[in-house]
Amino acid sequence: MNARFLAALAAASTLALTVPTAAQDAPKPDAAAKPAPAAQVRTRDLAGTFGGQRIAYRATIADTILSDEAGKAEAVIVTTSYVKTPADPTRPVFFIYNGGPGSGSVWLQMGAFGPKRVAIPSDAKDDGAPPYPLVDNPESLLDVADLVFIDPPGTGFSHLTQGTDPKKYYGLRQDGRAVATVIRRWINDNGRWNSPKFLGGESYGTTRTAMVADELEGSTYNDVGLNGLILVSTILDFGAEDTTPGNEMAYVVTLPNMATTAFYHGKVEGTSAAAVAEEARRFAIGPFATALLKGQDLPAEERASVRKELSRLTGLSEEYLDQANLRVTDQRFYKELLRDRGLTVGRLDSRYTGRDYDNAGETPDNDPSFYGIDAGYTAAINSWARETLGYQTDREYQAIGREPGRNWDWSLDGSGRAAYLNVAPLIGQALRQNSQLRLFNAQGFYDFATPFFGAEYSLKRYGIPQDRITWKYYDAGHMMYIRDEDRAKLSADIRAFIRAR
Incomplete structure (x- = not known):
């Protein structure tokens, strides 16, 4: 046995023998009674040029803790917000997330809309090895809206606390409810109830948008009005794209x-x-x-x-x-x-x-x-969040987390995945019930994950007003913003959509 190990063991034994009797007799704390996690908030005041304008802004990475009815913390949701300073309570705010359903917001944050982006090859080449340049992003939308990037439960640094049942958060309805709660909390904490509000995501994030919109304004008792839904690489009708034999x-x-x-x-x-x-x-x-x-x-x-x-x-x-x-x-x-x-x-x-x-x-x-770009994005978000914004955690950033997908409830009513899943009718309902709500849809011509004709098929069916939908197409794939020309075009298109409210 290693001599150093034996010496350490002897020291530990001696220490144990010298513990006072009173301490030995003290009742042991209840192992289940863990203190609630403390919400971490880190801010930095920065500036940059976006859309041709010089903008001072406050970057904030913060935890939002979701609890059960008894007050027990169940989930820690991390948001990264960029708010123009001084704050304007009537300025548009854009709530953004990615898809997966286990994907963190790294892709849209560090690739398209955040004030910084990772510079990887634009011509469909491998991103190679580090260091990956983190550069200013003049295409960021900060000149027209404040930005709030949300990592839903099980993505990014967001996580469920020990003992939380995954079924409470991992599912179509459950995830939508959690994200809607975070949005309401952010609006309230930041005094933004009267701000124009835009909501959107990429890939499964478009599915999430349908669910979150339904949670925010889809019933009599939901109270957050929306101005626009922004869908990037849309997937709403899962049945139409399922290659099960017999589905033509x-x-x-x-x-x-x-x-x-x-x-x-x-x-x-x-x-x-x-x-x-x-x-x-x-x-x-x-x-x-x-x-x-x-x-x-x-x-x-x-x-x-x-x-x-x-x-x-x-x-x-x-x-x-x-x-x-x-x-x-x-x-x-x-x-x-x-x-x-x-x-x-x-x-x-x-x-x-x-x-x-x-x-x-x-x-x-x-x-x-995917393997041509993933390393660069993961390095960028960790560098930005930990080293620049000062977020402290020993958790790994889940760019594509597996835990949500393994536990996901794919049904709208909690009964298990339906044979035919289509959330497009929720988009139609939102548009019909809010006469000023508009929809922006962005698709890449080379995207097989969420085919552009599948998005058209799902959004052009009856019950979905067509006069408030803006369609835009790009000469790239699922993440069209990795191509320099299309990142600039996507930014300009969404900027125009927000300004047209």
Whole structure:
């Protein structure tokens, strides 16, 4: 046994023997009676140039503690806010989060809208190794609105306290209620009840927006009016994009993405991604959808015609399409499109390419558009929050936390995941019940995670007023802001949307 270990053990034993009898006889505290966590608040006064204006602002990273009816702390929710100084109680405020459902707000904060951003390659190249430059972000929206980034339970530094049942926070309705509570608390604490309010997120964050809007103003007793919903890379109808065998809509809504991706990689001809997308939309909702719905009644001549046009639009061979019965899943497409080059394409952003262990598989080993950027973002948020803003914690920042997803309740009523999940009707209800509420929808042409045609399909159905929806498209993928030109365009588009209230 190690001599140093023995010496330490002897010292510890001696110390134990010298403890006074009174201390030994004292009652042990109840292990369950842990003190409530203290809310941490860190602020810094900073300045920057945003939208061409020099802005002084206060950056605040703070804990919001959510408790049960008995007052026991259940969750610690971390927000990072940027408020122009001096504070203006009538200035617009934009509440922002990401998706996942286990994703922290790092992506929109350090990539698009925060006062600082991480500089990674704009041309769909790997972000490499540290150091990753943290630079000023002139595209930040601080010139038109105060910004509040929210990390919902189980994301970022936010967490459930020991003993809290995950079922109380991890789910469509539960998460929406928690985020709405944090928003109400922030509004109250900062005296912003009469400020114009915008709400939005990315990916599952668009689903969260539907749920939070319903919590804030969806019933008689909810009291927070909203001016705008800002959706980035929208997913509202999960049933339409589910590739379970027999669901034909999944092939319909992803076809335009296959066409734009094939165009980007030189597999099909076209004048622009937008033009190719429009051509693919018409074919997808017309002859292609008709052919799929006919199933085994599809005549051979019609099948041949559809197969030929599908090959022209996707860059896949007619032989391959015939073997797949005209139904190519997104996973197969990633592998097949550039198989002749020994490359796979990305899911989040199909401009990215990667090399697998071998070239013979059905699906890719990984998503090159995620591992190409994740290290830079994680380094940036930790550096900014810990070293610049002074947030102190030994917890790891959960950029993509697994715990929420493993415990997520995907039902609207708490009964378990429904066979068909679509929260778009909640968006329609919010627009119908608030005549001044407007919707902004941003989609990337190369995003397979939340296909742009799927967003259009879900938001153009009956019950959703179309005259208050703004549609914008970008020549990038799920996180279109990683491309310099599209980050500037996204910022300008949202800035115009907020100003138009």
